[in-house]
Amino acid sequence: MRRQLAAAMAAALLLGGPALAQDAPAAGARDEAFAKLPYWPGFWVSEQYQGTTIGGTAAARPAGSPPLQRLNGFNAPYNDEGRARQAEAQRTRGGRRADGWGYPMMMDAATPFQVTITPEETVIINAYGESRHIYTDGRPLPAEEDMWPTVWGTSIGHWEGDTLVIETVQVQMPYTYFHGGPTFSEEARYFERLRLDGEMLILEFRVEDPVTLSGPWSATIRHVRETGYDRMVRMDFSNDRTGQENGVNTIEDTAAESGDR
Amino acid sequence: MTGGSLAGMLFAAVALPSGSAAQEPTPQARVEAFAQLPYWPGYWVGETAAGTTISGMAQPGGAPREASAEGGIAMWDNKAPWNDEGRRRIAEVMRAQAARKGLGWGFPLMMNSSTPVQFLITPEEVIIVNAYKETRHIYTDGRDHPPTDDLWPTVTGNSIGHWEGDTLVIDTIMVSDPNAFFQGNAPLSEEAHYRERIRLDGDKLIAEWTIEDPVTLSGPWHARVRLVREPGFDRMIEVNWDNDRTGNEGNVNTIEPPEEE
Numbered sequence: 001m002r003r004q005l006a007a008a009m010a011a012a013l014l015l016g017g018p019a020l021a022q023d024a025p026a027a028g029a030r031d032e033a034f035a036k037l038p039y040w041p042g043f044w045v046s047e048q049y050q051g052t053t054i055g056g057t058a059a060a061r062p063a064g065s066p067p068l069q070r071l072n073g074f075n076a077p078y079n080d081e082g083r084a085r086q087a088e089a090q091r092t093r094g095g096r097r098a099d100g101w102g103y104p105m106m107m108d109a110a111t112p113f114q115v116t117i118t119p120e121e122t123v124i125i126n127a128y129g130e131s132r133h134i135y136t137d138g139r140p141l142p143a144e145e146d147m148w149p150t151v152w153g154t155s156i157g158h159w160e161g162d163t164l165v166i167e168t169v170q171v172q173m174p175y176t177y178f179h180g181g182p183t184f185s186e187e188a189r190y191f192e193r194l195r196l197d198g199e200m201l202i203l204e205f206r207v208e209d210p211v212t213l214s215g216p217w218s219a220t221i222r223h224v225r226e227t228g229y230d231r232m233v234r235m236d237f238s239n240d241r242t243g244q245e246n247g248v249n250t251i252e253d254t255a256a257e258s259g260d261r
Numbered sequence: 262m263t264g265g266s267l268a269g270m271l272f273a274a275v276a277l278p279s280g281s282a283a284q285e286p287t288p289q290a291r292v293e294a295f296a297q298l299p300y301w302p303g304y305w306v307g308e309t310a311a312g313t314t315i316s317g318m319a320q321p322g323g324a325p326r327e328a329s330a331e332g333g334i335a336m337w338d339n340k341a342p343w344n345d346e347g348r349r350r351i352a353e354v355m356r357a358q359a360a361r362k363g364l365g366w367g368f369p370l371m372m373n374s375s376t377p378v379q380f381l382i383t384p385e386e387v388i389i390v391n392a393y394k395e396t397r398h399i400y401t402d403g404r405d406h407p408p409t410d411d412l413w414p415t416v417t418g419n420s421i422g423h424w425e426g427d428t429l430v431i432d433t434i435m436v437s438d439p440n441a442f443f444q445g446n447a448p449l450s451e452e453a454h455y456r457e458r459i460r461l462d463g464d465k466l467i468a469e470w471t472i473e474d475p476v477t478l479s480g481p482w483h484a485r486v487r488l489v490r491e492p493g494f495d496r497m498i499e500v501n502w503d504n505d506r507t508g509n510e511g512n513v514n515t516i517e518p519p520e521e522e
Contacts (some may be wrong), residue, residue: 031296041385116381116388120302123381129394133497142496150499173382231407232398234415238437 033119038162040115043232044201049110049148052226058110069219071108071205073182082212085183089175095247096179099237100128103152103171104190105181107203111235112226115194115201122157122164127235134166141169149186151177163195166170185211200224286384297461299427301461304377304494307333309464313375324356331485334369334470335445339484347477354440359513363443365393368417368436370446371467373486377494387422387429392500399431406434414451416442428460447457450476451499465489 043259047050048068052058061068078086101109106126113126124132134157141147147154153171157164168190174181188209195202201223208216243252286294295459306313313319332340337355343351366374371391381388389397399422406412412419419435422429433455439446453474466488474480508515 025298027300030300031292034295035288035292039288050428116383116386118381118383119379123388123390125388125390125396129390129396131390131394131396131497131499135496151501152499154496231400231419232396234396234417236416 017206019249030119036117037117037159038196039117040196043112043114043229044076044223045110045112045226046108047107047200047222047224050226052110056110065117069221071104071182071219072180073184073207073217074183076182076207076212076217077214078212079214080187082183082209085173085175089179089183093179095244095249097242097244097249098178100130100178102130102174102177102181103132103168104174104205104207105178106130106132106152107192107205108221112197112229112232114232117164125232127233132168134164136164141167147182152194153190160193163193166190166194168192182207183212184209187211188213199245217252280518288515291384298382298384298424299363299461300382301380301466303490304379304497305466305488306375306377306451306491307373308489309333310373310375311489311491317375321373331483333486334373334447334472334484336440336447337445339447339482341447341472341482341484342479344479347448347474347479350440350477354448357512358444360509360511361444362509362514363445365395365416365443366391367395367439367442367446368397368433369419369439369444369470369472371395371397372457373488376500377491377497380480380499385389390497392498394499399429401429406432418455425458428458431455431457431459433457448477449474453478 001136001225046068048070049058049151076082100106101111106113106124106128111126111127111128113124113130116125117121120135122134122136124134130152132152132155134155136159138158139156140212141154141156147170149170149172151172155166155168156197157166159165169188171184171188171190172186173183175183184207188207188211191206191208193204203221203223204218205221206216206218207213241252241254243250266475310319326352332338336351341347355496365371366376371378371393372389374391376391376393378389380392381390385400385402387399387401389399396415397417397420399420401422401424403423404421406419406421412435414435414437416437418433418485420431420433422431424430434453435451436449436453436455437451440448449472453472453476456471458469468488470484470486471481472478472484508517
């Protein structure tokens with residue numbers, strides 16, 4: 001029913017070009033569509049990072065806990081190109097710093113994200129302002145010539161019951177933006193299924209990359225609501241003192257310590 | 262019953278104490294609240310910035326933007342009642358302006374810029390996000406601003422809002438000096454209080470601003486901004502800094518040569 005409704009809404013939009021406001025679906029159709037959508041309030045972090053403190057570390061999990069899956073791709077089935085990229089990442093990681101998590105790592109992070117669900121679009125936003133726009137208005141991916149690799153890629157989605165099914169393409173190599181990210185190529189295609197299960201947001205993730213992988217790679221990430229957040233905070237870098245020396249990161253003196261105004 | 266009062270009534274019972282976990286209204290209450298809300302699709306730019314090309318100019322040949330009768334909210338276009346401290350700050354920023362570069366528009370200027378913004382309207386919250394991933398979270402669930410000890414100045418501040426019919430009324434505080442983030446903003450203090458009233462009027466969003474700042478203004482600063490939909494955007498794009506070649510030689514910005522591949 002939801003796919004039919006989304007398709008009906010999409011038919012009112014110009015799919016061959018930019019969606020125009022005058023083609024927006026009738027108010028009743030939007031309200032009906034909204035009524036069928038789930039609601040996932042909260043500020044979500046992956047199970048791995050629950051309880052992370054300002055020190056950047058989370059409490060150790062109980063002894064004997066099964067290892068958690070990650071989206072960093074460390075155990076992906078790399079081919080020769082993939083292994084070469086992983087080796088290069090290993091060599092350069094220590095001197096890197098990033099402005100955020102990027103994709104896919106923002107979906108497996110200590111930085112909370114929220115999921116805002118409307119009929120046309122689901123937006124996933126974290127405390128760095130990193131935003132994924134997942135269009136659920138029935139549109140296909142844009143034409144090839146209208147896409148280019150970006151940090152967070154281009155996403156479309158649809159609802160299967162209360163599961164959000166997402167397809168994402170045109171993601172620049174994740175390691176470029178964040179040194180904790182995998183080394184998949186721009187040709188990678190990412191497939192996700194996101195649903196609420198009790199108090200957990202479950203992400204089933206799969207990536208296919210003809211350039212770096214010998215086969216598909218999957219992982220499941222469970223997200224929990226991080227406590228203590230009643231609103232989305234805004235991270236900035238106003239107190240960033242990261243420096244670099246000989247290829248490794250350092251901590252610079254504060255402005256006062258260094259004699260700056 | 263107006264949308265604003267309906268949402269307020271529905272959420273009054275579930276207003277969040279600071280730090281508490283989310284308590285949600287019933288699904289039916291959410292659907293009813295959503296049905297009262299307007300829908301503002303599109304990618305919106307300031308009317309005087311409409312048609313900005315990749316050169317950064319809104320009009321061919323770089324003709325100056327036409328100032329509005331009421332004055333806008335930018336450094337180059339405002340009728341703010343500056344006091345001595347305000348004038349001092351303006352003189353200071355004008356001296357250093359040519360050597361500055363911003364990482365985005367910041368607040369309030371993201372609300373009147375050539376970078377498109379979109380509005381995501383749900384019962385609990387209105388999210389305003391632009392192509393530089395600058396995000397505003399405007400909580401419309403009936404909450405007050407957090408207590409003072411739970412607030413600190415940020416680039417986009419802390420916003421709460423409510424609906425009066427189809428007008429979004431926003432109250433924003435705790436904004437760090439807007440000019441410090443982006444030199445196009447006025448150099449207001451952290452004590453500034455920003456009030457906005459935004460409504461759709463035909464094909465334009467009309468935003469009426471009242472800004473009060475005991476530190477830099479001798480009285481309330483009234484401004485009006487009109488936003489129009491920028492054609493050609495069928496999705497929110499992402500602007501990053503991959504090709505940024507801005508350098509600096511002390512008191513002016515420069516353009517660095519491209520990096521060798």
